[in-house]
Amino acid sequence: MDKNTELALQAKNSPYIRNSFIQEHRNFILKISSLICRRQLDWANDDELSVALIAFNEAIDSYDRSSGKEFLNYAKIVIRNRLVDYFRKESKCTHISLESDEDSEISTYTLKKSMELYQIETENQNMAFEVMAFSEILSRYGITIEDLTSNSPTHRKTRFQLMNLALLISQHPQMVEKFKRNKQLPAKDICTITKTNKRLLERWRKYIVAMLVVLTHDELSGFRSYIFSERRGK
Structure with a gap:
């Protein structure tokens, strides 16, 4: 753990350390804020620095x-x-001077890039929550993320085959209902309806369960789009 991280953790419970830590990093706050705003900020005149300090x-x-x-x-x-x-x-680009057309173009570009970065970070945070939810749901089926690491196909063709199988299963409400109720694959039904080889089902059971979990839980919609984007782009 680096020194700043250790001090930040200590600052949580100590007003003295917190105040000292913040004061020591005023230049850091100034530098980061100026980079984001694309101009040199001033503690005496720019509200952006108050926002950054908070x-x-x-x-x-x-x-x-x-x-x-x-x-x-x-x-x-x-x-x-x-x-x-x-x-x-603010609904306006107060973070950059608009004294010239060139500055105006820079301001518009900066706000656009900032919004893009904000969107990316928000999406990343949402994805992190979904990964946590995915892990929790998988545990109900006796599977961990570590299990998937060692029980996932390395060949693209096999992955697509199993994804397609999971999609096919997900389109049969009765099989999905059995899957969720019993917390296991309805192997007999799957083999009968999809003509799947039983050995394939047994070999990749954990991976197929994981794909079905992703496909049949609304709270994993973002995770679903991410995982199945590979299949759409084949």
């Missing part, structure tokens, strides 16, 4: 070491998101 303090409260990010990298994301929120509420 965001940095918020990052201390919300930081979780289990995220895998070092604190300052996490703080950059929080500052960027809060500034984008600020820009949206």
Whole structure:
């Protein structure tokens, strides 16, 4: 764990350490905010820095070491998101001077890029929540993410074959109902209706279960689009 991450964790429960930590990182906050706003900001004149300072303090409260990010990298994301929120509420590009046509073009470009970054980060956060939900649902079927790592086909053709099988199963409400109720594949029904080889079903049971979970749970819609995008792009 790097020094700043360790201090950020200590700052959660110590007002003294928090204040000292924030003061020590005023230049960091200034630098990141200026980069996001594409101009040099000034503590005495720019409201964006107040927004960024509050965001940095918020990052201390919300930081979780289990995220895998070092604190300052996490703080950059929080500052960027809060500034984008600020820009949206202002409904104008106050973060860049509009004294010339060139500046106006830069302002429009900067806001657009900031919004794109905000959207990407939001999508990443939503995906993280869905991955957690996926892991929790899989556990009901006695499967872990680690199981899938060692029980997933490496060949593209086999993956597509199993995805297509899962899609076919998902189109039969009675099989889906049995699957969810019994927490296992209705093997006999699947083999009869889809003409699937029983050995294939047994060999890739965990992977097929995982694909069915993704296909039959509405809360995994984003995860579903991500996983099955490979199949659509074949």
